[in-house]
Amino acid sequence: MVGVDSTPVDVDLALVGGGGAASLVLAALVRHGVRGLRIAVVDPVHRRGQDRTWAFWGQPGSDLDDALAASWQQVEVATPAGRRVLDLTPLRYAMLRSGPVYDRAAEAERHLGAIRIRAGVDMLDDDGDRVAIRAGDNPVARARWVLDSRPRPPSRPGRTNWLQHFRGWWLEADGPLFDPGRAVLMDFRTPQPARGVSFGYVLPVSSRYALVEYTEFSPALLTGAAYDAALTGYRRLLGLDPARLTVREVENGVIPMTDGPFTARPSPRVVRLGAAGGATRPSTGFTFSAMHRQADQVAAALAAGRPPVPASAYPRRHLWMDAVALRALDAGGVGGPEFFDRLFARNPAERVLRFLDGDTTVAEDLAVMRSARLAPMVAATTGDAVARLRDRLAPSRRRPWAVPPAVADSAVTADPAPTDGRG
Template sequence: METELLILGGGCAGLSLARRLSAHGEAAPRTTVIESRCDYADDRTWCFWLHPSAQLTHLVRRRWSSVSVASPKARTLVACADFPYAMLPAGEFYQESIKMLGRSEQMRLDLGVSVFSAPRKVGEVWEVATSGGTYRAKWVVDTRPLVAPARGGAVLWQSFLGQEVECAAPIFDSDIAEIMHFTSRCDGQILFYYLLPISPTRALLEVTVFAPEPTGPEVFRSELTGFIDRRLHGHQYWVRRTEHGILPMGMLDHPSAADGSYVRAGLMAGGARASSGYAFQRIQRWAEECAQALVAGRGPTPHRADPWALRKMDALFLQVLSRRPELAADLFLALFQRVAHPRLVRFMSDRATLADYAAIIFALPARPFLKELFSPA
């Protein structure tokens, strides 16, 4: 199979780049996306703040003008009508992306194809051995994880298990998204509950853990069941879908490829924000920049490095969380209570000003950060 651009992995990053390229018509390079899945399912939810820079907002299923953050000791309710919290289902993104690629003569999506070995360059062409034969391309964008999530691969791993449930009775307050409700449990982990009410009778409920070890779904099963039972107060419900994921928080740097015609991208290659795991909008911005470079004939581009100040703040915040997990609830409460919401949204959306950075710093207790700042890494 001969193509100009080969995209390995048809998940969020791979499809985002391909759909961006499809919008350029014949100016786009001939592109093939190979994906090991045989079909797509509505297997995850992407959430973000509706900052003016947000992209693909027409796919948003639900938005909330109020969010709550809570600990066992306190709860804060944040009005966020100016920058609502938004939920975008993966199923809608997948289906629209497939249709866009299907309408483009330059795009091809090959499902059910597994990569057998690392890409190798022969002359000026990359060769990739797969279950569907050997693919050859001028450029390769590899969105697959370099390694499986494991202890030591990131400062912390954000693991979650959630279920979208439908109840027989209207029991959810559909105006408020509960984005971080921390528990009192602290065994070296940071655990909180997450509830996104889609309607009075339907909601996504999740259990999330920040920890040095990534966590599989079976570990969460009883915790999630208990959370759902407590929140539904014995009401009958039906599980409509289940989602599980593991996101890097402070991914260790991997060396970039020496050859610029091969780049890594996606969740495990700079797509996820270190301090939060937010990735969807970052990936959209990368896809737009990379598509423009490819159409101009310059070849693919990796994710941009975050600004120095942002990298340092995220690294210090993660260092405190990893060494003092018992402080997590108070730290997040402080941010949502003491920082004006527009400032916090800009910071979390990678659009912060110097004044926003200052507001974040002054909102947090100084002692644990100063201690970590002058402690060995």
């Protein structure tokens, strides 16, 4: 352990921020057999235990399988019109809690001989050859490459700036109450806000233990009392008797949903990962799968002697589609429950999930686009094109985005469905 007042260390690779993104990188370095690198982890907090939950989809058989808290081959999407049961084969929906991820990272640190520096970083001074990492006026390390996963707002405000915000209760029942074979992915029977989309979901770990969560996509946060009231209402909607339940844990989170760009490489030898590096899908908030891909790409590059620069998290056409979808939702031309219901009704579930993960072909993207009602999407597409042209002609007219502290400081404790924040 190195402190702020210690002599700065020279390393090949520094991970600034020690949360989920850095933890996945450390484990991937071991998995890819990276050897001989001097590595430092710089973070004022040493993360341990269950402080967040991620949910994501993918093929069984990954390196994460033995760390999962639960997984489901079937999920439900519910609207006031009825319930839709989706078979995800060959994919599965999975839940990963932070404890095993942090444990793997700690073991990887020992295996790699990494140095942990307990300091908050105030400046990264990149001269093109090495990066000076400073806490206040004190240089704490110098590195050939820096992987920076500290949360930050987009490099410029988006045309649409929403938030995905949520609160979840880990509920323990006094007897069998939940179906561990099926998760509720999105339940739109919740009261819908005047501007935005709300839904609940249920992720059962066993017949007696489940994460029950309330989520909103909207421009502004709620009060704590409002989240609790929404969760109480959703528990009632599910028919769960509070006398049979005990709240064991509470999770809260805020994820930006914006078409504002995130700069993945702010200087020659600084690479941003996680949400700061564009891993959050703007239209859904899902983050984990892209974060996991970034870690694997970074480790593979280092093992091959290449710069640790991952590919873009999502294709550019998907980011454009996200911008249009956000504009349509923000304008009220598309209702959230209707939008997602049509998406799953008119496409195989596996295609929808791969689309949300940025892994579909152009032909599949066109099929997904045809799922939405034409008129409001044409209006949103036209509005997006006009806004982009206006920004090019007069970029200074763009208003700054006031990022809520919870987003600026990164309080993402769960990656909710359908976002990678329960990713």
